[in-house]
Amino acid sequence: MKSSRRCAPLSELTPSIPASSIIEDLEDLYENAPCGYLSLEPGGRIFKVNKTLCNWTGYRPEELLGQRLHHLLNIAGRMFYETHIAPLLRMQGFFHEVALDLVTAKGDLLPMIVNAAERRDSEGRPISTRITFLKATERRRYERELLDARDQSRSQEAAARASLTSERETSELREQFIAVLGHDLRNPLASISAGARILLRKPKDETETKVLQMMETTVLRMAGLIDNVLDFARGRLGGGITLSRNANTSIEPVLQQVVDELRTAMPDRRIETDFRITQPINCDRSRLGQLVSNLLGNALTHGAPGKPVLIRALTDNGMFELSVSNAGEPISAEAMEHLFQPFFRGRVRASLQGLGLGLHIASEIAKAHEGTLTVKSDSEETRFTFLMPLRT
Template identity: 30%
Template sequence: MGGPGDILQTDIDESVAAIARLSVVPRILDAVVRATGMRFAAVARVTENRWTACAVRDELGFGLQPGEDLVLETTICNDIRSHRQPVVFGNASAHAIYSQHHTPQHYGLQSYASVPIYTVGGEFFGTLCAIDSRPLAVDEEKLATEMTLYGELIASHMALEGRLAHAERALRSSMDEGVLREQFLAVVGHDLRSPLQAAGMAAESLADMDLPPRAGRLAKVITASARRMADLIDDIMDFARARLASGIPVAQLDQGDLGALVARVVTEVAAAHPAATIVSEVDMPGNLRFDPVRLQQLLANLLNNAIAHGDTRRAIRVDGRAEDDAIVLAVTNFGTPIDPATQGMLFQPFYRPESATPRPGLGLGLYIASEIARAHGGTLTVCSSAAEGTCFTLRLPLIGA
């Protein structure tokens, strides 16, 4: 049976892993380095016993890696854990307090910035900090405000990650469908919206501040993060409709040219991914009946999936045609073929193939795409080989106006 030390190590390991899963953290650390002018930045888990690096940006050569510790008593973060206030200074040697503090002397620091990070429940998690051996001219109050917003953004993403993980575990367990539906409503209606609201409020606060131009970069990070959280919430809502209700709703209206919609989506996705090449050849009859919003979502999911998993040196193909009594739309990419045993799992919710490179998202994109196809009375299938590439094929019944 494990003792208290084992429990503490488990907590530290989980904290390091949780921060590592947040794709926004490297961008935040990059922004912190730029904002402070300091060459080392880190997210640290700070407890009453340990200081552990969870994520690191090191241009200083400090030599600390994620998962490694500093002696807690040698850090200013230990003081922050007690008084819960930001600490920022640009020249330790000339500072009234920190010229005599043991931390700058121990590590040879001159400039320093650190702010507390709290969990969604208000508990102290650790710090977002930056250091340098050079003295730097910093506006201590403004830098503390900006760093605090970065810390709040990390906390928001931690909360989102935790709630999504909890929701996924709940979905994989065998429980009453009514309870499951209630949990989803609670997660989507409140628990996921709260971090999104916090990120939005941070962006609004930045817009009202008289900060240097670098604050614009922070606003962009927060805006992009809020957009990503909104997309995740939309995916979960679609999942709830498909799995717990009567399916994803579609409005099959007279929308004219499906080919024009395909061209528009291809253009938008290509613009968002300039490194990718997408070749489109679509010849479809006009005046078809379909839900343009949902089919645009389906095609964008397929194209983004092809970009994420395909060989970027080869073009992605989009082919569309009328075939007998159906419309056939195929998206093909080239790269490592999908194992036949895996192909049957691709349209399952929350399924993500194992990869050495962490990928964003919940693993709902292909599931939602297949449900949109089903809601139109169609099918979405996949075939994959080294010679022919990986092809996702949408077949919709040919229904005219």
């Protein structure tokens, strides 16, 4: 005879403690835990945050609810999140002991050690992301002291550090580091992309195919981030956007290649083309391909998912005109004022977040071609238009 056993409810295990008191204790444990805690919805917005994290950062809960995690990060933290943490979280569903600096309501930096784990349903779709924060002020101070002690033993490094007396010099050093890092990332990124393409040619099950396609998409997005960061660093260091013009080679194959790459990366989105290029264009084909990639990526990010994105290119009256348009919510007047500034980002889906450099780099490429990049946005469509003389 089989015995019938059941798990006793919490009220039976602790009969002397009222259920309401247990609930209050659990709520108090969450709100006043010795660590910060917040939860992100699948779209990437904060829907729950405890009092501990609010007290540390100086924000009221209502000021954080509905915001993205980027709201609490500085620019360096946003870069690290986009290029490292977000891909890691999507691939394995968690990350542990990541060092990040939170920006408090007063603008101060608060060193943290961060852990996160996704909660997924039975089919593997993310339901929410739980993130915990532990203060790391003393740990960071100890690490800085070790670095300072090491630097003191190296006279050459100490002399170099002493020479960086102005904010401008410090900023230039930081941007040089970004540029070197971007170059060093290109080779391993190309190897990953080549390996994924080779594996995609061989028979595999559905899960393996999805993972490889996600790797290809991530490589494409990271390559774009690297290009944008490098161009931004060069511009800030005085080099500007460099061009290699050629009027003897058609631009249309480059435009089509960019469209094909984004179609492969986002097969559920529709991209329509209308190319009527009948005259030679004195331009840098690679740079214009970068401009188109940034504009198309922006349209796919912000456009209505069920509507197509249209790219037009034509030559007429001595001018080359290229436009990218999408349906969806219009750009607000406030956002219009900052649209082409570096590190400005609108409201986007979490899976397609970037660094906010794409439109800035596109506008710099337009200027380098002695052209203009403008935008018009209303309830019908949002259209970015690049216009340049055919020969300059």
